Amino acid sequence: MGSGHVITSADAVQRFVAQFESFAANGGGAAPAWLRETRAAAITRFGELGFPTTRQEEWRFTSVTPLVETPFVLAPASGPMGAPASPGAATRLVFVNGRFHAERSALTSLPAGVRAGSLAAALLGEDASLVERHLAQHAGFAESAFTALNTAFIRDGAFVHVPRGVVLQEPVHLIFRSAPGGAPAVAHPRVLLLVDEGARATVVEHYVGEAATYWTNQVTEIVVGDGARVELVRLQQEGAGAYHVARLHASQGRDSELRIHPLAFGGALARHDITNVLDGPGAELLLNGLYLLGGRQHADHHTVIDHAQPDCRSHEYFNGVLDDSARGVFNGRIIVRPGAQRTDSKQTNHNLVLSEEARADSQPQLEIYADDVKCTHGATLGPLDPKELFYLQSRGIAPAEARALLLYGFGAEILGRVQHAGLREQLEVMLRERLATGGGVEVAWAP
Amino acid sequence: MTAVTGTPMLEITNLHASVEGKEILRGIDLVVNAGEVHAIMGPNGSGKSTLAQVLAGHPAYTVTGGSIRYEGKDLLELDPEERAREGVFLAFQYPVAIRGITNAYFLRSALNAVRKHRGLPELDPLEFLDLLAEKLRSIESDDSLMNRPVNDGFSGGEKKRNEILQMAVLEPKLAILDETDSGLDIDALRTVAGAVDKLRRPDNATVVVTHYQRILNYITPDFVHVLSAGRIVLSGGKELALELEARGYDWVHAEAAV
Numbered sequence: 096m097g098s099g100h101v102i103t104s105a106d107a108v109q110r111f112v113a114q115f116e117s118f119a120a121n122g123g124g125a126a127p128a129w130l131r132e133t134r135a136a137a138i139t140r141f142g143e144l145g146f147p148t149t150r151q152e153e154w155r156f157t158s159v160t161p162l163v164e165t166p167f168v169l170a171p172a173s174g175p176m177g178a179p180a181s182p183g184a185a186t187r188l189v190f191v192n193g194r195f196h197a198e199r200s201a202l203t204s205l206p207a208g209v210r211a212g213s214l215a216a217a218l219l220g221e222d223a224s225l226v227e228r229h230l231a232q233h234a235g236f237a238e239s240a241f242t243a244l245n246t247a248f249i250r251d252g253a254f255v256h257v258p259r260g261v262v263l264q265e266p267v268h269l270i271f272r273s274a275p276g277g278a279p280a281v282a283h284p285r286v287l288l289l290v291d292e293g294a295r296a297t298v299v300e301h302y303v304g305e306a307a308t309y310w311t312n313q314v315t316e317i318v319v320g321d322g323a324r325v326e327l328v329r330l331q332q333e334g335a336g337a338y339h340v341a342r343l344h345a346s347q348g349r350d351s352e353l354r355i356h357p358l359a360f361g362g363a364l365a366r367h368d369i370t371n372v373l374d375g376p377g378a379e380l381l382l383n384g385l386y387l388l389g390g391r392q393h394a395d396h397h398t399v400i401d402h403a404q405p406d407c408r409s410h411e412y413f414n415g416v417l418d419d420s421a422r423g424v425f426n427g428r429i430i431v432r433p434g435a436q437r438t439d440s441k442q443t444n445h446n447l448v449l450s451e452e453a454r455a456d457s458q459p460q461l462e463i464y465a466d467d468v469k470c471t472h473g474a475t476l477g478p479l480d481p482k483e484l485f486y487l488q489s490r491g492i493a494p495a496e497a498r499a500l501l502l503y504g505f506g507a508e509i510l511g512r513v514q515h516a517g518l519r520e521q522l523e524v525m526l527r528e529r530l531a532t533g534g535g536v537e538v539a540w541a542p
Numbered sequence: 543m544t545a546v547t548g549t550p551m552l553e554i555t556n557l558h559a560s561v562e563g564k565e566i567l568r569g570i571d572l573v574v575n576a577g578e579v580h581a582i583m584g585p586n587g588s589g590k591s592t593l594a595q596v597l598a599g600h601p602a603y604t605v606t607g608g609s610i611r612y613e614g615k616d617l618l619e620l621d622p623e624e625r626a627r628e629g630v631f632l633a634f635q636y637p638v639a640i641r642g643i644t645n646a647y648f649l650r651s652a653l654n655a656v657r658k659h660r661g662l663p664e665l666d667p668l669e670f671l672d673l674l675a676e677k678l679r680s681i682e683s684d685d686s687l688m689n690r691p692v693n694d695g696f697s698g699g700e701k702k703r704n705e706i707l708q709m710a711v712l713e714p715k716l717a718i719l720d721e722t723d724s725g726l727d728i729d730a731l732r733t734v735a736g737a738v739d740k741l742r743r744p745d746n747a748t749v750v751v752t753h754y755q756r757i758l759n760y761i762t763p764d765f766v767h768v769l770s771a772g773r774i775v776l777s778g779g780k781e782l783a784l785e786l787e788a789r790g791y792d793w794v795h796a797e798a799a800v
Contacts, residue, residue, distance in 0.1 A: 481601070486638040489598050490652035490708065491626035491659070500651060504642030504691070511642065 174274030349375030
C-alpha cells in the first residue's frame with residue numbers, strides 16, 4: 096500500500112519468508128529439533144503455495160487481498176492492555192498476541208493428570224513426546240497456505256490433555272487476546288487438544304481484540320479418543336478491524352462424541368476451515384455454528400465432514416444473520432467413504448438476509464461412496480418471515496420487538512444445542528446484548 | 543339472549559375486503575355484544591377466514607369499504623399489536639412456528655406487552671410461572687409445551703391447545719377462533735373446545751369461525767351466521783348449526799338467491 100507502490104502476492108510471500116528467517120535465526124523461542132524441521136518444511140510449502148486467489152474454487156467468494164497488501168509484522172510478545180474487565184473463568188489460559196500470559200491465567204480445580212497450559216512449555220517439558228506425536232500431525236499443511244504459515248511460526252498456544260477416563264467437569268477457557276501496538280501485526284496461535292479414551296472435556300476457544308488492524312492466523316488440532324466426549328465452543332469476537340483465518344481439524348475414535356459450536360461475531364474478514372474426520376465406528380459429531388454479521392463484515396465457513404468409518408452420525412447446523420452489506424459464505428462438504436455404511440448425516444444452513452446489500456452464499460457438497468447411507472441437506476435464505484412477524488404482533492408485541500425476538504430465536508436455536516448449561520446461559524445473554532447493541536459484547540469469562 | 547345496553551363490543555358495518563385485488567368480503571354486517579358467542583359458518587371460500595384475519599389486522603388483506611367499531615373505537619385505525627393489547631385475540635387456523643423461542647418466553651413477552659398497555663406492572667419470570675400454573679389449571683392443561691420452541695414440531699392438537707393457552711393467559715375481551723376444530727380428532731376437539739368454554743365470561747365475547755357444527759357441541763353459540771360469497775346470508779340460533787350439519791350448505795344458497 097502507500098505511495099503508488101502495489102504490493103503483489105509474491106512480495107508478501109517474500110516478506111513472510113524473510114520474517115521466518117529472522118524468527119528461525121532467533122531460535123523462534125527454544126524449540127526441539129523436530130519442530131525446527133517441521134517449521135522449515137512449512138515455510139517452504141507456504142512459499143510454493145503462495146496466497147490463495149478467488150480463481151481457486153475453495154476461495155471463490157473470499158478475497159484475501161487485505162492480507163497480501165497489509166505489511167503485517169510478527170506480533171510482539173505483549174502489548175498494551177486495559178485492566179481486566181472481569182474476574183474471568185475459574186479455569187482459563189490467557190494468551191496475548193498468541194503468547195501465554197501467566198498473570199492473567201488461572202488454573203484451579205483441574206483434576207489430577209489433566210494438563211492445561213502453554214504449548215511452548217509443553218514442547219520442552221515432560222509432555223514433549225506426546226506433543227511431538229500430535230502437533231502438526233493432524234492439520235496437514237501441504238494444501239493450505241495459511242496452515243503452512245501458522246506451522247512455520249509455531250511457538251506458543253494452548254496444550255490441553257485429558258488422560259484416559261478422566262472427567263473434566265468445568266470448562267477450560269482458552270482466551271486469545273490481541274493487543275497490537277503500532278504496526279499491523281499477525282499472531283499464529285496454536286491449540287492442541289487431546290482427550291483420551293473415555294475421558295470428557297468442555298473447552299472454550301475465545302478470540303477477542305481491539306479495534307486496530309491485526310491478523311490472527313490460527314490452527315487447532317483435536318484428537319478425541321474412543322468413547323471420549325468433547326464439547327468445544329469456539330467464539331470468534333475479534334475487533335472490527337481484524338482479520339481472522341482459522342483452521343480446525345478434529346479426528347474422532349470409536350463411539351466418541353464431539354460437539355463443536357463455531358460462533359462468528361467479530362472481525363472484518365474471517366475465514367474458518369473446519370475438518371472433522373469420523374475415524375472410528377459409531378462416532379457422533381455435532382457441528383453447530385452461528386454467524387452474526389453487519390456493516391461490511393465478511394465471514395466464510397468451509398466445513399468438511401469425513402465419514403471414514405461405518406455407523407457414524409453427523410449433524411451439521413449453521414445459521415447466519417446478515418445485515419447492512421455483510422456477506423456470509425457457507426460451504427459444507429460431506430464425504431462418505433466406501434465402507435462407511437449406515438452413515439447418518441444431516442446438514443442445514445439457514446440465512447436471514449436483513450438488507451438489500453447483504454448477501455449469503457450457501458453450497459452443500461455431498462460425495463457419497465457407500466450405498467447404505469442416510470444423507471439430507473437443506474438451505475434457506477431470505478428476510479424475516481412476515482407470517483412470523485404478524486403472529487407475534489397479533490399477540491401484542493410491537494414490530495421492532497417482534498423482529499428482535501425472531502432474530503434472537505434464530506440464534507438461540509443454535510445456542511440451545513450447547514450442552515453445558517452455564518456456558519449456554521452466558522452465550523444466550525451475550526446474544527441478547529449483541530442484538531440489542533449491535534456491537535461487540537464482552538463475556539464474563541475473559542479477563 | 544343477553545340483554546344489552548350501551549355500545550356493542552363489535553360492530554361491523556357493510557365491510558368489504560380484498561386480497562391481491564380480489565374482493566372476498568362483500569358487505570358484512572354483524573353486531574357482537576359482551577357475553578355472546580357467535581358462530582360464523584359457511585362453505586370453503588365463503589370468506590370466513592378472511593373475516594377473522596381482517597379483524598386481527600393481517601396486512602395481506604385490504605379493507606375497501608365499510609367499518610369495524612370495537613368498543614366504540616375504529617378498529618381499522620389500530621395496528622395488529624394495538625388490537626391485541628386492546629383485547630382482540632385471534633386463535634390461528636395455522637399457528638406459526640417460532641424457532642429458538644420457548645413457549646414460556648414468548649407468552650411472557652406477549653403478556654407483558656399487553657399488561658404494559660393496560661398500565662399493569664410487567665411480570666418477572668417467577669411471577670409469570672405462578673400465573674401460568676393457574677391458567678393451565680383453569681383450562682385443565684399441563685405444562686408439557688412450555689419449554690419447547692413455539693409451535694415448533696407440535697402436533698395439530700398441540701398447536702390448537704397452545705392457541706387456547708395463549709388466550710387464557712392474555713384474557714382477551716373478543717376472541718376469534720379461526721377453524722380451531724380443523725385437523726383435530728374427537729378427543730383433541732373435546733379438550734380444546736372444552737377449554738374455550740371454560741374461558742367464557744359475561745364480559746367477553748367469542749366468535750367461532752367453523753366449517754362444521756361439531757365444535758358447537760362444546761361451545762354453545764347464541765347466534766349462528768352463514769357466510770356465502772362474502773356476505774352473511776342467513777342468521778339464526780344454535781339450531782341453525784344442526785340444520786346445516788344435516789342438510790349441507792347448498793339449500794342456503796338457494797334460499798339466499800330467492
